Amino acid sequence: MAKLRFILGDHLSRRVTALQDIDPQSDIVLMAEVGSESSVVGFHKQKLVFIYAAMRHFAQGLREEGIKVDYIKLDDSGNSQNLEGELERALMRHHVEAVVVTEPGAWRVREMMDNWQTRLGLPVEIRDDDRFVCGHGEFRAWAEPRKSLRMEFFYREMRRKTGLLMAGTEPEGGQWNFDAENREPLPAEYVPPRRLRFEPDSETQAVIDQVRKRYSSNFGDLEPFEWAVTRDGALQALDHFIETALPGFGTFQDAMRTGEPFLHHGLLSPYLNVGLLTADEVCRAAERAYYQGDAPLNAVEGFIRQIIGWREYVRGIYWWKMPDYSKSNVLGAGRDLPWFYWSGKTTMNCLKQAIADTARHAYAHHIQRLMVTGNFALLAGIAPAQIEAWYLAVYIDAFDWVELPNVHGMVMFADGGLLASKPYAASGAYINRMSDYCGNCRYSPKTRDGEKACPITLLYWNFLVENRHTLQSNPRMKMPYRNLDRMDAAALANIRARAQGFLERLSATKDEADDEPQ
Ligand code: FAD
Numbered sequence: 001m002a003k004l005r006f007i008l009g010d011h012l013s014r015r016v017t018a019l020q021d022i023d024p025q026s027d028i029v030l031m032a033e034v035g036s037e038s039s040v041v042g043f044h045k046q047k048l049v050f051i052y053a054a055m056r057h058f059a060q061g062l063r064e065e066g067i068k069v070d071y072i073k074l075d076d077s078g079n080s081q082n083l084e085g086e087l088e089r090a091l092m093r094h095h096v097e098a099v100v101v102t103e104p105g106a107w108r109v110r111e112m113m114d115n116w117q118t119r120l121g122l123p124v125e126i127r128d129d130d131r132f133v134c135g136h137g138e139f140r141a142w143a144e145p146r147k148s149l150r151m152e153f154f155y156r157e158m159r160r161k162t163g164l165l166m167a168g169t170e171p172e173g174g175q176w177n178f179d180a181e182n183r184e185p186l187p188a189e190y191v192p193p194r195r196l197r198f199e200p201d202s203e204t205q206a207v208i209d210q211v212r213k214r215y216s217s218n219f220g221d222l223e224p225f226e227w228a229v230t231r232d233g234a235l236q237a238l239d240h241f242i243e244t245a246l247p248g249f250g251t252f253q254d255a256m257r258t259g260e261p262f263l264h265h266g267l268l269s270p271y272l273n274v275g276l277l278t279a280d281e282v283c284r285a286a287e288r289a290y291y292q293g294d295a296p297l298n299a300v301e302g303f304i305r306q307i308i309g310w311r312e313y314v315r316g317i318y319w320w321k322m323p324d325y326s327k328s329n330v331l332g333a334g335r336d337l338p339w340f341y342w343s344g345k346t347t348m349n350c351l352k353q354a355i356a357d358t359a360r361h362a363y364a365h366h367i368q369r370l371m372v373t374g375n376f377a378l379l380a381g382i383a384p385a386q387i388e389a390w391y392l393a394v395y396i397d398a399f400d401w402v403e404l405p406n407v408h409g410m411v412m413f414a415d416g417g418l419l420a421s422k423p424y425a426a427s428g429a430y431i432n433r434m435s436d437y438c439g440n441c442r443y444s445p446k447t448r449d450g451e452k453a454c455p456i457t458l459l460y461w462n463f464l465v466e467n468r469h470t471l472q473s474n475p476r477m478k479m480p481y482r483n484l485d486r487m488d489a490a491a492l493a494n495i496r497a498r499a500q501g502f503l504e505r506l507s508a509t510k511d512e513a514d515d516e517p518q
């Protein structure tokens with residue numbers, strides 16, 4: 001029985017369930033570049049290049065194996081520019097008795113897929129995505145009986161399940177978590193490792209040219225485009241990370257430095273999320289480095305925790321709680337996203353640097369996302385849906401299942417603490433401790449009055465006051481509220497007036513730093 005195997009842009013793994021039992025004699029693979037998916041939000045140009053170039057290379061690999069691939073390019077005549085339209089057109093070209101697809105990474109697409117069988121009038125098999133450690137049912141069974149969820153306990157279950165860094169039934173080194181040894185600022189003279197970047201081949205260059213023509217007004221730099229777009233390239237990136245950057249991963253995980261967006265981070269999320277690497281092989285490679293004495297336990301445990309802990313945990317929450325999850329807004333945040341998130345024109349150097357890194361590479365590391373662009377959005381009360389759309393657009397690794405819970409839950413606390421036990425709110429003092437940004441800023445992180453008062457610090461105290469009703473009973477917020485209550489009333493009133501003035505100016509001007517030399 002001939003089947004049409006529909007492979008989406010984040011299913012680029014030869015082991016993806018939709019391809020697992022393919023019969024090259026009779027089956028056909030359908031892949032389609034469609035405008036409706038590339039304009040859900042105005043994606044960063046490098047994200048578009050990455051996905052289309054990776055799809056084209058993947059299709060070529062299948063053809064080399066003798067598999068028939070029907071590949072629709074963005075500019076092909078007749079392209080309906082949407083997934084359903086391309087599936088319908090393909091069914092007119094090929095005589096097949098069923099469609100096979102792996103579940104997508106977005107609720108929106110899942111809902112659409114659930115209707116395909118009725119709409120198309122032939123069997124549509126939607127298979128689970130087994131590239132993850134934890135299935136949907138397994139996560140639900142873990143989460144549902146619990147009053148509150150903590151990633152740390154979920155992570156321990158995943159360690160036990162995978163056997164990663166386990167010495168029998170005990171965690172390697174006698175502890176589950178070595179974070180106490182991590183999160184140092186970068187010493188001034190420290191030289192981070194140079195990272196492997198990739199030259200585009202002619203196929204990738206053709207995609208770059210196409211994106212230049214079609215999406216010139218989208219956010220971000222198109223070139224240099226330096227991401228790998230094949231499995232071989234992704235494996236090289238993994239090896240290089242393990243050799244050069246993994247040993248310092250834990251220690252400098254939270255550090256930030258001007259002009260150094262990569263530091264000791266993996267740069268592996270785009271490859272993991274589209275299927276060029278698997279979570280299992282990445283974690284096993286890190287574990288091997290530990291047992292061979294090439295990387296310390298604090299680094300390897302910290303890295304593995306991000307993947308089998310956080311990555312699996314946010315995915316579990318997404319599929320458990322959608323579609324209602326995205327609608328909550330516990331802090332009632334509703335301010336428009338400031339234009340500087342797109343232009344990078346702001347007087348706040350921390351934001352300017354994080355947005356510049358994002359524009360240049362379609363990448364910023366976790367702490368830039370959480371504690372700079374995320375922290376500002378939380379403190380300024382940006383409408384969750386607007387800041388979510390920004391993250392989905394600008395990061396090369398952003399897919400709904402992973403972007404949404406990170407922004408909605410971890411950054412915006414819009415779910416009231418389902419995902420994270422407290423809001424990650426911080427004043428300028430945190431950014432000053434973990435980066436060199438404040439040294440080159442017109443503001444001063446500890447200053448709360450006068451011209452040099454740091455907007456992040458002002459907004460931090462204002463945020464605590466404005467959200468007291470919701471947050472003060474949270475046990476993890478006791479310390480910030482104790483500090484707030486120690487503050488002199490007149491000083492606090494002045495901080496609040498300044499914070500309000502800042503927010504009003506932000507709403508009134510398109511670019512907060514229009515009058516600033518850039
Ligand atoms: P490393 O720092 O080297 O971490 C190793 C791996 O751990 C990553 O490749 C990633 O697969 C995984 N990981 C780490 N933290 C998380 C997390 N919180 N959630 C899921 N996976 C995690 N990650 C995405 O893959 N896509 C997103 O759209 C995305 N959006 C985010 C938005 C916000 C506001 C925040 C705070 C985090 C977001 N993350 C997202 C998580 C994390 O920031 C990125 O996975 C990481 O920066 C990717 O770079 P890296 O490969 O160098 O990561």
Ligand code: SF4
Binds near residue numbers: 347350437442454457
């Ligand atoms: Fe950001 Fe404030 Fe530091 Fe400036 S002083 S970089 S605004 S935290």
